[in-house]
Amino acid sequence: MRVVIDTNIFISGIFFGGKPRKILNLIEKKVIIPCFNVLTFTELEFLLRNEKFNSQKKLLSFSIDDFIDKIKERSLIFLQPSKVPVIIKEDLADNYIIACAISARASFIISGDKHLLKLKKFKNISIVSPKEFFQRRRFH
16 A cells, blocks of 8 residues: 655654554555655655754664665655645645655555644545554554
8 A cells, every 4th residue: 555654754653653653664564655756755864864863863773774775665756746736835845745645646645744634635645644544544
């Protein structure tokens, strides 16, 4: 199943655990396929390498570079779309997540972002929090 996972879920999953960590475990088990476009993947790499997470990185049992390599090999990365719909005016960057989901023909956008979550659905793509994702989908 193709999903677009917002950067905030990766950050939470890596550094803080909870349901976002369970999302990352589904990627590890190849139950879900994370989808990115070039911009959203670059944003993820940039944020994970950001110095503001240095203290959390020291607590990890893996390197950020290894994590990025593993995510990259389990993901589909699409070219930048020529047109990005302006659905969310309060935070234009969120529109790149929607554009990625359209390109990927994703079933879900998983996010903690209030602007995205407020939409609930765009076309046939459900926009859900990690908690809602697990409520809608049963994984064994």
